[in-house]
Amino acid sequence: MTESNMPAALIIPALNEEAVIGQMLDAIPAGLYRLIIVAVNGSTDRTTQVAHAHGATVVTRQARGYGGACLAAIRALPPEIKVVVFMQADHSELASEATLLIDPIRRGEADMVIGSRLLGQAESGALLPHQKFGNELATTLIRLFWSHAYTDLGPYRAIATSKLQLLGMRDKNYGWTVEMQVRAVQQGLRILEVPVTSRLRQAGENKVSGNARASILAGAKILWVILKLLVSGRSSS
Numbered sequence: 001m002t003e004s005n006m007p008a009a010l011i012i013p014a015l016n017e018e019a020v021i022g023q024m025l026d027a028i029p030a031g032l033y034r035l036i037i038v039a040v041n042g043s044t045d046r047t048t049q050v051a052h053a054h055g056a057t058v059v060t061r062q063a064r065g066y067g068g069a070c071l072a073a074i075r076a077l078p079p080e081i082k083v084v085v086f087m088q089a090d091h092s093e094l095a096s097e098a099t100l101l102i103d104p105i106r107r108g109e110a111d112m113v114i115g116s117r118l119l120g121q122a123e124s125g126a127l128l129p130h131q132k133f134g135n136e137l138a139t140t141l142i143r144l145f146w147s148h149a150y151t152d153l154g155p156y157r158a159i160a161t162s163k164l165q166l167l168g169m170r171d172k173n174y175g176w177t178v179e180m181q182v183r184a185v186q187q188g189l190r191i192l193e194v195p196v197t198s199r200l201r202q203a204g205e206n207k208v209s210g211n212a213r214a215s216i217l218a219g220a221k222i223l224w225v226i227l228k229l230l231v232s233g234r235s236s237s
Helices: 021-026 047-053 066-075 095-106 129-146 161-167 176-186 212-236
Strands: 008-014 035-041 057-061 083-086 112-116 157-160 191-195
Touching: 008 021, 008 066, 021 035, 021 047, 035 047, 035 066, 047 057, 057 066, 066 176, 083 095, 083 161, 095 112, 095 157, 095 191, 112 176, 129 176, 129 212, 157 161, 157 176, 161 176, 176 191, 176 212
Parallel strands: 008 035, 008 083, 035 057, 112 191
Antiparallel strands: 083 157, 112 157
16 A cells, blocks of 8 residues: 555654754655654753754653653544654664555555564664663563564554554553553554664763663563563453
C-alpha cells in the first residue's frame, strides 16, 4: 500500500531539545509523513517555538515523561493516520531510514517494526555499556517469559495505528518501549526488527544514558514493567 491509503504520522517526544530539534526536523524527507507531532513534555527552553518554526505540530504536556508525551501525541492523531512512527528528538537516528520501518507495514508484512541498533550500525559511543547491558537483560527476560527474541528496545519504531490502539499503552516514562514490545507479543502482533543506524546525540544534553541516576531509574522501571506485565498476564490467563 502507498502513502495515499496508509498515511503515516511521526511522533517525537522532546524535553529541552531547543539545540537540536530544528536540524532534526529539517532532516525529515519531504512528503514522508501526513503529520509530524513534537510532543513537548515539561520543557523549560524554546523547544516549542523552534519546533513550530520548523513546521511541526506541537502537543504540550506540563509533566515530564517520555511515555506521557507519546500518549498525549497519540490522542492528537487524526483518524486518517494508519501508521505511527516514534523517533527520538536528539537527531541520533536517521530520518531517511523511516521507510525501513513503514514499508513492511504498508506491504502487509508486519504490524510493528522495531529499528534495532544492535542489528545495524552504531557509532562508537552511541550505545554505552550500561545501555547494552540493559538491552540484553530486558530482551533476555522477554525471550524467557514470552518466547520472543528481540535484539533491542529500540525507540525508533513504527506500528499500525489500529494495532497500537489494541495495546492499551499506559506507561508514562521509562517503561514505554518495553511495555509496547511485551504487549505486542501478548496481542500476537506480527513483529519485525530491521537494522537502523545509531549515532551520537548531535547537540544538547543526554537525559538518560549520559546520566547515571537517570540510567539506574530507567533500568529499574524497565524491569518493573516486565514483572508487572508478567504477573498481569498470568492472572488473566
